[in-house]
Amino acid sequence: MRPRVNLGRVVDDLGVTLLEHAHGDVDRPDEISAVVFHDPSDQPVLPAHALVLGIGVDDPGALAALLVALGQQNAAALVVRAPVPLTDEVRAAVDSAGVAVLGLRRGATWNHLSDLLRSLLAPGADAGPADETLLGGLPAGDLFAVANAIASLLDAPVTIEDRNSRVLAFSGRQDEADSSRVDTILGRQVPESYARVLHERGVFRELLRGDRPIFIEPIPDRINGFLKPRVAIRVRAGDEVLGSIWAAVPGPLSDERSAALGEAANLVALHMLRVRAGADVQRRMRADLLNAALGGGAGAHEALERLGLSSQPLLVLGVALDERADADSASVIQDRQGLSDAFALHLHAVHPRAVAAAIGAVTYGLLPLTGTPDRAVRILQGFQDRLGGRLPSIAAVGPVARGLSDVARSRTSVDRVLRVLRDGRPHRRIGRFDELQGEALVSELRDLAAARGEKPAGALARLVEYDVLHRGNLVQTLRAWLDAFGDAVLAAESIGVHQNTFRYRLRRVSDVGQCDLGDPDQRFGLMVQLRALRPE
Structure with a gap:
């Protein structure tokens, strides 16, 4: 319907x-x-x-x-x-x-x-049964149809705007208005100079105070104002102001038309709430279906079919805020929703059947595979470039899912990559699992060691104890040498000491730790301990 x-x-x-x-x-x-x-x-x-x-x-x-x-x-x-x-x-x-x-x-x-x-x-999508799809005789959520109906009642071009003076819908006959109205619609926002004058005149303050239409005298065009007067009325639901209706009129409205505009504001409020409710319902439904598909359980196949993504290779993508603290604050939760909505819009522009939804702190996307998996990295890079620094994010690409069971495994791989990126290793914002599997394994090994309460033992324990008692730097020396693959000159430069001093410290590492750095097994064991236990 x-x-x-x-x-x-x-x-x-x-x-x-x-x-x-x-x-x-x-x-x-x-x-x-x-x-x-x-x-x-x-x-x-x-x-x-x-x-x-x-x-x-x-x-x-x-x-x-x-x-x-x-x-x-x-x-x-x-x-x-x-x-x-x-x-x-x-x-x-x-x-x-x-x-x-x-x-x-x-x-x-x-x-x-x-x-x-x-x-x-998509006005009022998922509107439900036929008796629920009409509000005031108009299709539920269709703000353009409502704007045209109000324009007919008032015999004047109309815009419907949100609380931030952004244009949500407009009627026909806008060419009958003035240049300011055209600039408002083209820019989707009331021009700043015009809004500033309205603030100075107290128009917005008066608009928010009452439920009756207010008449606004013309603003001289020399300051990018309007030549025709305006009539405006707020749109509210309970105590919440949802937006406003603006009409370009030749003069004050009659009592009958003022009453009609007041009734229209109530109708617009119902439609705006219907749009919001429809978006919430769609978001929840999309998240539920995507969660079922990524889970790989009994309902995964049906979920993929309902999403129109069955029987084709898929890429699993994930984006999340690069958050370090206050993960449960109201602002972070709002930013997560904004990131999720933006990512869903971005993916839909890439492929009409792509789907994205927030599940917990991560927004996952399912994208039909067209071309090579490298294309997914370009898509994520383009998304982050559009966001700029406003919503700093990290993003991951899982392995190609060619079957139903692969989807769940690819989602797990995305989570593992995001964990690596969130920990800051390596210093990047986008990662693929096939590039970062080693880092993911080290992260999981670190989690396992922490869960077991593992502490440094053997040679590493002796080095840690020596550094604590003597304010030494043997652990730092060992790490630098291993990271430099045994190149003492390069390792010495990395920690800012002379190479002769470094070689002396390296001999102390062997003596104090009672270890043979020439033994590959001992070197590998020390590398694992340093990565998993982080004794510094």
Whole structure:
């Protein structure tokens, strides 16, 4: 019962302000299935009727070739940056492939378009039975439909914004407003200069205090304000303010329209809560299915089938915050959720059937294998580059899972790699199990020694005791020599002493420890003790 969103609906809701129809049929009834970014160096796998975002595609020849390829995969439309180079070759490719071309207007960002498209394509998903899918006669969670309905009531273009003045949805007829409204929608955020004036006028303070609409006089356009007045009303559920509704009007509203806007605010609150609830339900369901698939138990096969990932090679990925302390604080929990949502969005852009969800402190992803496993490292690197330093994270790639039992083993490998990265060995943020298996084994050996209460014994114990009694550095000398593979010169440089001094200390290691450093078995035993017990 989820409302069907076809290409015509996308053009109707996002056209004029964000998109322009360049060429091709936009009235096909097929529902848009997904939004996919086009990458010329790494072709994504498209579901049928996908809407493809062609970033950087501006050459007519490349555009025509891409349209032909998209037609073979039954894509619905291609969006490129306007103005679209509509040569005869491009027009012929559109007509032959049956893939419409839309232009993203100058000033609009691809991320903004992607976010709005995804919110438009999946309003009120998993809405349940038919009698629960309508709120106020409109599809549950469809904020664009609600904005259009309010615009009809008020006879004015409308935006619905969240608590941070970010645009969640907007109605048609935005071209009837002024330049400030266009800038708000293109930037998906109220311009800073405009917001500052509203704060100075006390508009936001007044907006949050009451449930009645407030009338806002025009702000002179010389400071990037607006020429038309605004009417705004807060949207709340109980004591929580969810956002606000803004309409560009010619003058104050009549009593009847003010009352209608107040009722509309209550309806918007229900839809916003429905969107939030739907997202929570989807997140929990995705996490449950992914947990079952990664667990490898009796329900793993069914879980993979429901996720659409059965009978194909898979890569198990894992990301986690690079947290050192306060792991249970509210801010860390919030950051974990933000990291999980961002990773899920990133993976979905890479492959439409990829799935990700947070399970405990780790967000796991299942990605169908296309190309080599090295591609997964590039995907994780791209994700971390996009995050920058805002959410410092570590990431791991498990071995390729070619069967059901392999998925659980690959998940375990991901956990082992994350443990190595979290301990800071080696100094990197992304790791593959086939590169870090040795480090993972050492970490597990260290855990086993700690669980048993192991203490240094034999030669290492004698060296530790000597260092404690004489404030010596024999353990440091031994470690440096072993790390340098017996190169005394290199080892001496690593701890900042003269090589003759180092050689003297090394002889003291043999004498005090009563060990033969020429014996490979004794050397290996000392290396294991130093790694597992960390006597320093």
